[in-house]
Amino acid sequence: MAAIISISNLTKTYASGHPALKRVDLEIHQGEIFALLGPNGAGKTTLINIVCGIVTPSAGTILAAGHDIQRDYRAARAKIGLVPQELSTDAFESVWATVSFSRGLFGHAPKPAYIEQVLRDLSLWDKRQNRIMTLSGGMKRRVMIAKALAHEPQILFLDEPTAGVDVELRRDMWALVRRLRENGVTIILTTHYIDEAEEMADRIGVIDKGELILVEEKSTLMKKLGKKQLTLNLSEPLAAIPSELGDWHLVLNGGGTELEYTFDAVDERAGIPALLQRMSDLGIRFKDLHTRQSSLEDIFVSLVSDRSGG
Amino acid sequence: MSNLAFNRHSVWAIYKFEMARALRTLFQSIIAPVITTSLYFVVFGAAIGARMTQVDGVPYGAFIVPGLIMLSLFTQSISNASFGIYFPKFTGTIYELLSAPVSFLEIVVAYVGAAASKSIALGLIILATAALFVPVRIQHPLWMIAFLVLTAATFSLFGFIIGIWAKNFEQLQFIPMLIITPLTFLGGAFYSIDMLPPAWRTVTLFNPVVYLISGFRWSFHESADVSVELSLAMTLGFFAVCLAVVGWMFKTGYRLKS
Numbered sequence: 001m002a003a004i005i006s007i008s009n010l011t012k013t014y015a016s017g018h019p020a021l022k023r024v025d026l027e028i029h030q031g032e033i034f035a036l037l038g039p040n041g042a043g044k045t046t047l048i049n050i051v052c053g054i055v056t057p058s059a060g061t062i063l064a065a066g067h068d069i070q071r072d073y074r075a076a077r078a079k080i081g082l083v084p085q086e087l088s089t090d091a092f093e094s095v096w097a098t099v100s101f102s103r104g105l106f107g108h109a110p111k112p113a114y115i116e117q118v119l120r121d122l123s124l125w126d127k128r129q130n131r132i133m134t135l136s137g138g139m140k141r142r143v144m145i146a147k148a149l150a151h152e153p154q155i156l157f158l159d160e161p162t163a164g165v166d167v168e169l170r171r172d173m174w175a176l177v178r179r180l181r182e183n184g185v186t187i188i189l190t191t192h193y194i195d196e197a198e199e200m201a202d203r204i205g206v207i208d209k210g211e212l213i214l215v216e217e218k219s220t221l222m223k224k225l226g227k228k229q230l231t232l233n234l235s236e237p238l239a240a241i242p243s244e245l246g247d248w249h250l251v252l253n254g255g256g257t258e259l260e261y262t263f264d265a266v267d268e269r270a271g272i273p274a275l276l277q278r279m280s281d282l283g284i285r286f287k288d289l290h291t292r293q294s295s296l297e298d299i300f301v302s303l304v305s306d307r308s309g310g
Numbered sequence: 311m312s313n314l315a316f317n318r319h320s321v322w323a324i325y326k327f328e329m330a331r332a333l334r335t336l337f338q339s340i341i342a343p344v345i346t347t348s349l350y351f352v353v354f355g356a357a358i359g360a361r362m363t364q365v366d367g368v369p370y371g372a373f374i375v376p377g378l379i380m381l382s383l384f385t386q387s388i389s390n391a392s393f394g395i396y397f398p399k400f401t402g403t404i405y406e407l408l409s410a411p412v413s414f415l416e417i418v419v420a421y422v423g424a425a426a427s428k429s430i431a432l433g434l435i436i437l438a439t440a441a442l443f444v445p446v447r448i449q450h451p452l453w454m455i456a457f458l459v460l461t462a463a464t465f466s467l468f469g470f471i472i473g474i475w476a477k478n479f480e481q482l483q484f485i486p487m488l489i490i491t492p493l494t495f496l497g498g499a500f501y502s503i504d505m506l507p508p509a510w511r512t513v514t515l516f517n518p519v520v521y522l523i524s525g526f527r528w529s530f531h532e533s534a535d536v537s538v539e540l541s542l543a544m545t546l547g548f549f550a551v552c553l554a555v556v557g558w559m560f561k562t563g564y565r566l567k568s
């Protein structure tokens with residue numbers, strides 16, 4: 001797949017001496033939704049701000065849509081839209097004026113029909129004449145998204161778009177992101193809601209302490225690192241796990257009423273039928289069972305805590 | 311689009327945005343200077359001017375008109391332009407400007423152009439107000455306009471630098487209040503430096519504002535403390551220095567980018 005953004009050897013050390021990014025290499029594919037995950041202070045915003053021209057890199061090169069973001073900044077930036085993490089908007093301007101301003105600022109002639117479409121898509125049309133300061137926080141966030149879309153960017157950065165946003169707006173935003181992707185827009189988002197990345201992203205990158213520690217297709221990642229768990233609710237409690245079931249490394253929970261079997265998702269052959277057969281041979285009966293696949297969140301937590309542990 | 315092209319939509323968007331900001335407070339922006347100017351005329355023109363007959367053959371009331379316009383032009387240009395760029399830094403909306411496909415020259419043309427437009431309009435309003443109090447004659451109207459525009463642009467550029475440099479509202483006020491206003495008062499806004507004792511006159515010639523006011527006054531009354539050419543050269547020189555500083559600020563990201 002063609003790379004729409006190629007980052008190589010990107011390093012950023014802030015004036016304070018803090019190394020926020022350490023030799024990061026990353027390619028974003030044309031048309032994908034890429035989720036950048038990482039704990040607070042990992043360097044996500046720094047990375048985004050460098051690509052968008054807000055922070056100066058200490059070293060490294062970045063191409064956006066084939067243009068060097070420093071040498072050829074005009075062409076590169078014209079393709080990029082940014083919704084920053086911080087909610088910062090004008091106060092006295094109307095929604096319509098501020099979104100139209102953004103389109104002009106990015107070098108485009110006015111196109112009221114397009115601005116109208118964007119405002120309608122974001123449920124802002126009724127508010128177009130309102131001053132921004134009279135809007136709620138969630139509405140302001142929509143305004144910021146509308147501003148970022150005003151110049152019809154091919155690449156959209158969403159830095160924690162759903163922080164402090166209610167469930168409905170979150171759903172709306174996911175729907176919008178999907179629509180944009182269908183129209184060929186490449187989307188890079190950061191989030192602390194891992195379920196969001198799991199729901200939305202095609203690929204996932206994890207950044208920690210300025211290092212990109214993993215980039216993977218979401219599905220591969222889930223397969224590779226995901227664990228499945230089978231829980232059996234027993235009809236009668238067991239005092240201990242019978243030695244005949246030793247092969248499965250079971251765990252006994254709930255005062256002897258729950259048997260838990262953890263297995264690799266890749267390793268589906270792992271013998272559930274055999275386990276159930278053996279249990280019935282031993283006369284252990286169960287009244288219910290369920291399986292659970294570990295979420296991206298579990299994967300993420302284990303990744304990051306492994307690193308800080310050692 | 312090449313980096314060298316001129317992005318008129320961007321410039322126009324910023325210019326319009328800045329002018330809209332001024333229009334929202336149109337009443338204050340006009341009424342305040344009109345009142346201030348009237349006060350100056352009451353105090354300097356009527357009360358003091360009645361006892362001072364003429365300066366360089368010009369009635370005192372008319373003599374102070376150029377100085378008065380210049381004083382407002384300096385302070386308003388600086389405050390317009392510094393506020394225009396400081397405020398987005400303060401609220402965080404500067405992210406959009408920094409991420410936009412605009413060159414530093416376009417940003418400067420738009421912000422400085424808007425600030426200068428406002429102070430030029432203000433200068434003309436003050437001139438009209440002055441004409442209500444004293445007979446104003448302008449010997450060289452074209453030069454008058456040229457100095458007006460150039461000074462407004464230069465001080466707007468200077469204000470733009472202050473806006474980028476300032477880390478808080480105190481610093482924003484600091485230079486206009488503590489440097490520009492005193493230098494203007496001491497720079498012959500309200501008197502000819504010929505009226506000073508020789509020693510003071512020499513000291514005064516180190517005040518750059520003298521050169522800026524002198525050319526403007528010459529366009530009104532044909533009386534000047536220093537030659538018009540020198541006055542023009544000094545103004546252009548100051549403009550060039552400010553432009554170079556802004557260029558450097560954008561190149562290095564000084565207090566704009568981390």
Ligand SMILES: Nc1ncnc2c1ncn2[C@@H]1O[C@H](COP(=O)(O)OP(=O)(O)OP(=O)(O)O)[C@@H](O)[C@H]1O
Nearest residue numbers: 014016018020039040041042043044045046047568
């Ligand atoms: N302007 C700055 N000057 C100095 N250090 C900074 C600056 N901006 C960020 N940092 C530091 O760089 C590191 C990375 O910050 P960054 O904002 O990129 O993190 P993040 O991954 O976006 O975190 P979060 O999830 O909290 O938004 C942090 O340690 C932060 O303190």
Ligand SMILES: [Mg+2]
Nearest residue numbers: 044045046085
């Ligand atoms: Mg961040």
